[in-house]
Amino acid sequence: MKITVLLFASLRDAVGASRLELEAPDESTPRQIAELLAESHASLRPHLRTIAYAIDGEFVAGDAKWAEAKELALLPPVSGG
Amino acid sequence: MIQITSRPIEPGALLSAVEDDGSGGTVLFLGCVRDHSQGQKVIALEYEAYEPMALRQMEHIKAEVCQRWPVRRLAIAHRLGYMKVGEISVAIAVSCAHRAEAFEACRFAIDTLKHTVPIWKKEYRPDGSHWVEGCAAHPIAAQTETHERKEEVSV
Numbered sequence: 001m002k003i004t005v006l007l008f009a010s011l012r013d014a015v016g017a018s019r020l021e022l023e024a025p026d027e028s029t030p031r032q033i034a035e036l037l038a039e040s041h042a043s044l045r046p047h048l049r050t051i052a053y054a055i056d057g058e059f060v061a062g063d064a065k066w067a068e069a070k071e072l073a074l075l076p077p078v079s080g081g
Numbered sequence: 082m083i084q085i086t087s088r089p090i091e092p093g094a095l096l097s098a099v100e101d102d103g104s105g106g107t108v109l110f111l112g113c114v115r116d117h118s119q120g121q122k123v124i125a126l127e128y129e130a131y132e133p134m135a136l137r138q139m140e141h142i143k144a145e146v147c148q149r150w151p152v153r154r155l156a157i158a159h160r161l162g163y164m165k166v167g168e169i170s171v172a173i174a175v176s177c178a179h180r181a182e183a184f185e186a187c188r189f190a191i192d193t194l195k196h197t198v199p200i201w202k203k204e205y206r207p208d209g210s211h212w213v214e215g216c217a218a219h220p221i222a223a224q225t226e227t228h229e230r231k232e233e234v235s236v
Contacts, residue, residue, distance in 0.1 A: 008129065010214065052217060057133050059218070059220040073134065076218075078195070078200060078215050080130070080135075080159060080199075080215075081200075
C-alpha cells in the first residue's frame with residue numbers, strides 16, 4: 001500500500017523531509033512503517049523508541065490496524081506549553 | 082475559543098472569551114518564554130505544531146475539562162514561531178461559578194496540553210539550538226491512567 005508519512009521537529013531533521021510517500025506491505029502497522037523508514041534513514045532509528053503515532057489527527061497505537069492507506073504522522077515527544 | 086496563532090497572544094482576548102455572568106471565578110494561565118532551562122541561558126524558543134491534530138487535541142482537552150469540572154467557559158491559545166524571552170507562548174482561561182474548580186480545571190488543561198498536543202519547541206541558547214524532547218505524546222485517556230497509577234503508588 002502507498003502511504004504518506006508526516007514528520008515533525010527532531011524527526012523531520014533526522015530524516016531531512018517533512019513528508020514522504022512510502023510503499024509499504026499491505027496491513028503494515030504504524031510501528032512497522034516507522035521501522036521500514038528507519039531502514040532507509042538510519043538517523044531515525046534512535047528515535048523509534050519514543051515515537052507516538054497518529055492517523056488523520058488522532059493517536060493510534062504502534063500496532064494499530066487500519067483499513068486503507070492514509071496519512072501517518074510520526075510524533076517525537078511533545079514539548080508545547 | 083481554541084486557537085493556534087503565529088501572532089502575539091493577547092491575554093485580554095482570552096478573558097473576553099470566557100466572560101460570563103454566572104462565573105464568580107476566572108483563572109488565566111500564561112506560559113512565557115523563560116531565560117533559562119536546566120541551568121543554561123535561553124535566548125528564545127521556536128514552536129511548531131502538527132496543526133490540524135493540535136487543534137483537535139485541544140478540543141479534546143476542552144471536552145474532558147468540561148466533563149470533569151462545572152466549567153462555564155474555557156479558552157486556549159497557543160502561539161507558533163519564534164519567541165523571545167518574556168513573550169507568551171500559551172494562554173488558558175477558565176471561568177467557573179467558584180474559584181476552586183476554576184484553578185483545578187485550568188491546571189488540568191495546561192498539564193494535559195503538555196502531554197497530548199503535538200507541539201514542539203526548539204530552544205535557542207548562546208551556543209546553538211536544539212529540539213526540546215518533552216513527554217512521549219499520548220492521548221488524554223492514557224494520561225489519566227498514568228496520573229491514577231502515580232497516585233496509587235504515592236498512597
